[in-house]
Amino acid sequence: MREITIREALNEALQEEMKRDDAVILFGEDIARMQGAFKVTAGLLDMFGEDRVIDTPLAETLVVGGAVGMAMAGLRPVAELMFADFLGIAMDQLCNYAAKMKYNCGVNVPLVVRTACGARGSGMHHSQNTEGWIQNVPGLKIVMPSTAYDAKGLLKSAIRDNNPVVFFEQKTMYGLKGEVPEGGDLVIPLGKADVKRQGGDITIIATGGTVHEALAAAAELEGRGISCEVVDPRTLLPLDHETIIESVKKTHNVVIVHEAPKIGGIGAEIAAVIAEEAIYELESPVRRIGAPFTPVPFSRPLEKAYVPDRERIITTVMELLSPEGV
């Protein structure tokens, strides 16, 4: 099958949805002429014109707030926040307005906020995984794809969804290639996890960039005789309990991995769900791997120590399943 990068997959998703529905418009800083800080919107200005690919002033409250108004009035805006760290500036619009309009007045807010997350040598204000900031806001959906296939199918779904969806793109993965069929209408429902690798001894639940670390760890662990199942929730809100619990019942051991700080991260929610729904299935304690409770450091060795990697996953799995072999 054809292989394209996540960047290209996202671009295709935007293109296809804009062709399909005139109400879809793009709104954000440097997305039109500059084609986006990460070039995700490349070529779209030429294709759809400046009425549908709109460069905004550098003002995130306005980017999200304006998009909320457009969505309420009948458009389907895809707003871009250049970095997930900037979510804080737009938090009020996202959490108090986008998320609550339906409840307040019955009006849908079909809005997607795309944003780039993850550490890549850019320091504490351009590196964070901020999904934990918003994961307990009713009314929002949160999506975090890990492959080109998922990125395309989930973004198309997010655009068609009638709710505000925050779409996290791991910036280290924009260039990552993966199989995506040419043509067709690739749509992946929100709220459905995906089993990225089948296994019988332990379930590694990983999100975003850490999915690939989990897969690499699983390949390594296979050589040591440990069969890992890797589950990618893909949508963090709503979370697919069914797939997670099914996997727990199969392997009876769980490690959860994400790049955001461990404290208060999505891993805490997933662990709680497992405790509530399947605690007697467990043969060992649920272990979480997340970033330490520090800002994202700039220095390379510090950043490397910050971001959860395959080594930490391997060590954790070994501690659980084969303590004598660590």
Place this chain on the structure above:
Amino acid sequence: MSGKLEKQYGKKLLEKLYREMVLIRRFEEVAGQQYGLRKIGGFCHLYIGQEAVAVGSIAALDLEKDYVVTAYRDHGHALACGMEPDVIMAELFGKVTGCSGGKGGSMHLFDAGRHMLGGNGIVGAHIPIATGVALKLKTGNEKGVVLCYFGDGAIHQGSFHESMNLAKILGLPIIYICENNQYGMGTDFTRVSSQQDLSVLGTAYNIPGKQLNGMDVLEVYDGIQKAVATVRETSDPLFFEIKTYRYRGHSMSDPAKYRTKEELDNYKQQDPILILKKRLVDEQVFAENKLDEIDEEAKRSSAQSVKFAEESAEPSIESLYSDVYA
């Protein structure tokens, strides 16, 4: 004697302006009483004294294509948009028959069908949203205009400045209206604003601004009517500072000790309803008893709205969970 006043505005409009102002006054008086009786809880911001602003400006709109977006002192705007007193009072009571089924309350009045998009609770936060609605109108070439209202407290929020800037660069059909009632909660605006003439605030963004006397409904109507006609054609934003005064405290819990009785009495001498009534009688548009009858009707429908609210059911507990997502 057929007066100049009648010729200029016509009986129908003059009666409408008077009727709506009186209805707001009586409705708010009753809402205040019901709050005192603890039938209404939470926050409740009365519009008494400011009636001419909402009534005079909304009378200039065609709500088939135009929109109103306002802040939390919203009962007057809701009534001026034609929302039923029953439905509004029921919402203040938190009843299922309220415009948000009791889930919004005083600060969150909404009627999407009448193009009344709130009723928004956080100071200044709705300004980007109103701007987004205007962008939708522009994109669709719909010839509609948005009136976006906020208080003197909101103009120091970044959202106001971000919105004005975007509206100008994109040429959006929106009229920003600062209802300067002189106090942001308990703080005299002159203490917290480096600029005392708020109407100039748009000039930094090349948006012309104008001051209007908000105690004179005809001046408000004239000013906004002309502005709406202009913006409908030019799709270029305008800004108004409408000077007004609230007779009651910021909310029901505010005894308003930060101002003098003399100041309040002075404004009551310029009461917008009395001013219009006097002109209508002096210039023989309506006999005084006709206007008194309108007042009686307003009292009756306000009293009726309380009865309606009292007799309405509480929302079902299940409704807590509805309309969180589309």
